[in-house]
Amino acid sequence: MQTADNLGQYRKQLAEALENTFQRKALDNFAVAYRDGRDANFAGIDRDGLIENIGTAKDAAMSRLDELFRKFCQKAEAAGAKVHFAGSDVEANEIISQIAAENNCSRIVKSKSMTAEETLLNHFLENRGYEVIETDLGEWIIQLRGEGPSHMVMPAIHLSRNEVSRLFSEVTGKQQDTDIEKLVKVARRELRQRFVSADMGISGANFAIAETGTLGIVSNEGNVRLVTTMPRVHVALVGIDKLIPTVFEALQVLKGLPRNATGQAITSYVTWITGANPSAASGSGRKNMHIVFLDNGRSALAKDPVFSQALRCVRCGACANVCPIYRLVGGHAYGHIYIGAIGLILTYFFHGRDKDKNLIENCLNCQACKQVCVAGIDLPRLIREVHTMVEHGGKKPVLSSLAGFVLKRRPLFHALLRSGRYAQKPVTGNSPYMRHLPGVFFRDHEFKALPALAKKPFRDQWDPVPFSPARPEYRVALFSGCLQDFVYPEQLLSGLRLLAGGRIEVVFVRQQGCCGLPLYMLGEHEAAADLAAWNIGSMDPGDYDYILTFCASCGSHMKENYPHLLAKQPGTGVRAERFAEKVIDFSSFVMRMGLGEAKEARAEKTRAAYHAPCHLCRGMGVRNPPRRLLERAGYEYVAHGEEETCCGLGGTYSFKFPEISATILDKKMAAVAETGADILVTDCPGCVMQLRGGAQKQKRPFEVRHMAEAITGKKR
Amino acid sequence: MNRSERTEQFTQKARAVSATVKTVATMDDALAYTVDVCAQKQACAILASGCEHALSDPAEELCGLKQWEKLIAAPNLEDRDTESLISLCRQAGIGLIEGGLAAYAGGIDVGLSLADFAISETGTLVINCPDEDLRLATMISEVHVAVLNSGDIYADSYDVADKLAGFFAKSDYTAFITGASRTADIERVLTLGVHGPLDLHVLIIDGQPSS
Numbered sequence: 058m059q060t061a062d063n064l065g066q067y068r069k070q071l072a073e074a075l076e077n078t079f080q081r082k083a084l085d086n087f088a089v090a091y092r093d094g095r096d097a098n099f100a101g102i103d104r105d106g107l108i109e110n111i112g113t114a115k116d117a118a119m120s121r122l123d124e125l126f127r128k129f130c131q132k133a134e135a136a137g138a139k140v141h142f143a144g145s146d147v148e149a150n151e152i153i154s155q156i157a158a159e160n161n162c163s164r165i166v167k168s169k170s171m172t173a174e175e176t177l178l179n180h181f182l183e184n185r186g187y188e189v190i191e192t193d194l195g196e197w198i199i200q201l202r203g204e205g206p207s208h209m210v211m212p213a214i215h216l217s218r219n220e221v222s223r224l225f226s227e228v229t230g231k232q233q234d235t236d237i238e239k240l241v242k243v244a245r246r247e248l249r250q251r252f253v254s255a256d257m258g259i260s261g262a263n264f265a266i267a268e269t270g271t272l273g274i275v276s277n278e279g280n281v282r283l284v285t286t287m288p289r290v291h292v293a294l295v296g297i298d299k300l301i302p303t304v305f306e307a308l309q310v311l312k313g314l315p316r317n318a319t320g321q322a323i324t325s326y327v328t329w330i331t332g333a334n335p336s337a338a339s340g341s342g343r344k345n346m347h348i349v350f351l352d353n354g355r356s357a358l359a360k361d362p363v364f365s366q367a368l369r370c371v372r373c374g375a376c377a378n379v380c381p382i383y384r385l386v387g388g389h390a391y392g393h394i395y396i397g398a399i400g401l402i403l404t405y406f407f408h409g410r411d412k413d414k415n416l417i418e419n420c421l422n423c424q425a426c427k428q429v430c431v432a433g434i435d436l437p438r439l440i441r442e443v444h445t446m447v448e449h450g451g452k453k454p455v456l457s458s459l460a461g462f463v464l465k466r467r468p469l470f471h472a473l474l475r476s477g478r479y480a481q482k483p484v485t486g487n488s489p490y491m492r493h494l495p496g497v498f499f500r501d502h503e504f505k506a507l508p509a510l511a512k513k514p515f516r517d518q519w520d521p522v523p524f525s526p527a528r529p530e531y532r533v534a535l536f537s538g539c540l541q542d543f544v545y546p547e548q549l550l551s552g553l554r555l556l557a558g559g560r561i562e563v564v565f566v567r568q569q570g571c572c573g574l575p576l577y578m579l580g581e582h583e584a585a586a587d588l589a590a591w592n593i594g595s596m597d598p599g600d601y602d603y604i605l606t607f608c609a610s611c612g613s614h615m616k617e618n619y620p621h622l623l624a625k626q627p628g629t630g631v632r633a634e635r636f637a638e639k640v641i642d643f644s645s646f647v648m649r650m651g652l653g654e655a656k657e658a659r660a661e662k663t664r665a666a667y668h669a670p671c672h673l674c675r676g677m678g679v680r681n682p683p684r685r686l687l688e689r690a691g692y693e694y695v696a697h698g699e700e701e702t703c704c705g706l707g708g709t710y711s712f713k714f715p716e717i718s719a720t721i722l723d724k725k726m727a728a729v730a731e732t733g734a735d736i737l738v739t740d741c742p743g744c745v746m747q748l749r750g751g752a753q754k755q756k757r758p759f760e761v762r763h764m765a766e767a768i769t770g771k772k773r
Numbered sequence: 774m775n776r777s778e779r780t781e782q783f784t785q786k787a788r789a790v791s792a793t794v795k796t797v798a799t800m801d802d803a804l805a806y807t808v809d810v811c812a813q814k815q816a817c818a819i820l821a822s823g824c825e826h827a828l829s830d831p832a833e834e835l836c837g838l839k840q841w842e843k844l845i846a847a848p849n850l851e852d853r854d855t856e857s858l859i860s861l862c863r864q865a866g867i868g869l870i871e872g873g874l875a876a877y878a879g880g881i882d883v884g885l886s887l888a889d890f891a892i893s894e895t896g897t898l899v900i901n902c903p904d905e906d907l908r909l910a911t912m913i914s915e916v917h918v919a920v921l922n923s924g925d926i927y928a929d930s931y932d933v934a935d936k937l938a939g940f941f942a943k944s945d946y947t948a949f950i951t952g953a954s955r956t957a958d959i960e961r962v963l964t965l966g967v968h969g970p971l972d973l974h975v976l977i978i979d980g981q982p983s984s
């Protein structure tokens with residue numbers, strides 16, 4: 058795994074790799090053997106024709122992923138499997154750890170899966186106290202050494218028999234021979250007991266056949282068959298790029314993959330699993346079967362005009378085998394998780410600009426990888442395209458004038474807002490509401506009933522210290538949004554208290570801008586797209602597990618609109634999708650992290666009504682978490698019929714149609730009053746502004762609070 | 774390709790991945806062969822499968838779970854063949870198990886299975902094995918003996934696509950097996966018998982009509 062911070066460090070890593078004489082020799086022998094054997098491996102086969110067919114079939118499948126996924130689900134579920142969909146890497150890990158928890162699993166055996174490497178699944182599960190044992194020999198060896206793979210097919214190619222013997226001596230507590238055959242037999246016996254005692258098996262898959270809901274898995278060692286048979290629970294983690302229409306396409310890939318990978322006409326085993334099979338270890342007599350599909354940027358890649366062909370990859374590893382650079386430095390220095398030419402490309406999309414910025418420089422454009430790719434991917438061209446994007450840092454060099462005004466003069470904008478605070482005083486008097494705000498976003502619309510600006514914006518109060526644990530389990534970027542940054546910083550500050558000093562690292566990137574929703578609403582799409590690109594460039598989705606916002610409007614805009622706004626720019630659209638997948642609202646995040654529990658039970662419960670922001674319940678599709686969170690926090694949640702009705706703010710709507718807006722607000726206020734609630738809680742600062750204004754004007758007996766304040770502040 | 778060409782190609786390709794391929798006349802011959810293979814092999818130790826090696830204590834214990842009697846597992850035979858096999862095993866002093874294989878994870882000497890069909894292009898056996906015992910017989914045995922009718926050998930994997938789709942139409946587990954379990958993970962040295970069988974024997978019954 059290449060993780061250098063800068064090019065200088067990376068060069069140092071490369072120099073070290075060059076000095077590793079055993080690895081140099083091993084890779085050199087391999088490169089020569091592979092090159093010499095390749096023609097014989099395809100003897101009797103129309104290689105070019107096969108490559109073309111695989112490329113065409115994969116492209117066709119990628120263009121109808123949604124349909125294939127639906128079909129697969131339907132078939133697999135009819136056959137007794139449960140199918141899950143994970144948007145991001147961390148979501149896939151969460152789903153799998155939840156399956157383990159729900160089924161009381163503690164010991165997990167795993168067969169090889171690059172997809173699980175991609176999500177760092179082992180790490181995640183081990184952090185949660187699960188025992189995870191890799192059972193592929195090479196993967197077991199590197200797991201014991203605490204390393205990542207150095208080749209996609211031969212993960213331990215960088216190690217000598219002596220190193221393996223020393224390692225096995227440590228693991229078994231008995232002196233081991235250096236004879237390879239004997240070492241393999243030791244692994245056979247040591248791992249057999251792990252299969253017996255495991256309650257969950259995790260595998261990857263090479264094929265997901267939509268027509269029948271079948272998984273296809275290739276292996277040589279036979280561990281896949283034990284992993285998928287012996288434990289009572291089986292979870293397969295599968296990239297959605299493995300979906301193909303019928304068994305025919307699987308057989309087609311199967312003709313090329315092993316030949317190109319290891320020179321075998323076929324692997325020793327190909328395992329085809331459909332639904333839940335009989336299982337003696339399972340109480341029900343049937344396997345507890347789960348299939349977790351991982352997107353993690355793939356569906357956006359599939360739609361990209363230039364990069365979609367990267368999804369043709371069948372992970373044969375050949376593009377590394379022939380690469381003159383790989384041959385010298387090996388996979389730890391020539392990949393982040395995915396290795397070789399395809400690794401240079403996928404790292405950018407799956408793991409972010411930062412992980413790829415040094416790697417992408419390291420290509421001779423020699424075309425050897427292109428010539429050998431069994432899926433016909435034009436790897437060198439894609440490497441050049443990624444390089445361009447890395448150079449630009451994900452930011453567009455030229456901004457449209459309006460976005461440019463907001464962003465380039467961001468300090469000035471802040472200053473304007475701040476000076477507005479002083480200018481407003483005569484107007485608002487002692488009330489925390491102001492009448493006029495610098496109209497940058499809103500042009501000529503008169504902004505009424507806006508609260509006063511905070512004395513000190515959030516950005517000036519932010520202190521990263523409590524949010525920088527030494528070994529964070531999650532890395533979270535905070536998107537503050539303008540309204541909470543400058544008007545309601547207390548919402549952010551009180552919510553953040555919940556996350557401090559624990560296992561979560563929170564990063565606040567100061568250069569982040571407005572989410573762009575106001576511009577989008579004004580029809581300024583180009584400017585909105587620029588702001589989107591700016592924010593994605595500032596907070597690389599590859600660097601974070603979540604992008605957390607306390608504002609439902611920012612959240613739904615970033616989740617829903619960013620991918621559309623940036624869809625037309627090659628590569629950028631994919632990053633927007635990756636960014637969008639990671640955006641999460643406050644309530645969902647707190648629930649997911651298991652936080653927010655009431656410290657003590659209260660004799661008399663505070664009654665809390667809820668207002669569901671449009672941008673949360675419909676925009677982001679989040680419905681249950683806030684209500685469950687209120688209960689978890691010790692409130693008596695009181696439901697009312699108007700919960701999901703708009704509060705009437707609607708961005709600038711309330712300024713265009715104040716009467717309608719007011720009527721909607723009245724209705725909401727009346728419904729809340731009827732519940733007898735002590736407080737009205739919501740998840741969006743815009744809604745807080747509108748509802749609080751309404752409650753105050755109508756002298757309602759309840760307080761309006763943002764969820765963050767409600768669950769951390771004093772109960773009434 | 775005609776049947777004998779397919780049989781020929783299958784034999785050649787399977788041998789190329791170190792399977793033993795033999796032609797036998799009848800199922801009874803196949804049963805006798807299987808018992809013979811088991812009788813000639815020494816229980817566990819001779820195959821260098823680990824028991825004489827230095828193992829950690831839990832792995833050692835699992836090995837001890839295995840009865841020191843030799844065992845054949847044959848879960849999917851016809852009743853008549855099972856009876857013949859029982860009497861052959863009795864004569865040879867070998868235990869026969871037909872079910873509950875999961876309890877024998879420490880190792881079974883020989884697993885006997887019937888292959889559904891085969892692909893000659895790659896020397897591949899296709900075994901439909903949603904039945905867990907059948908699956909395990911082909912996984913945890915040290916020697917896997919598979920019986921195949923020559924009429925069930927197809928030239929190319931595409932020729933069996935429809936049959937596979939038929940298997941996959943309900944919950945299912947199907948295995949392609951080509952040679953013994955293998956690895957090249959240490960210094961790219963090919964080694965047989967990592968997690969699955971150390972040895973694969975294919976017995977082709979010739980002259981029978983396709984099943």
Ligand code: SF4
Nearest residue numbers: 380420421423424426
């Ligand atoms: S083009 Fe680049 S990645 Fe491809 S083989 Fe050459 S140096 Fe390696």
Ligand code: SF4
Nearest residue numbers: 370371373374376430
């Ligand atoms: S990009 Fe091509 S050569 Fe490289 S691993 Fe993928 S399929 Fe194989």
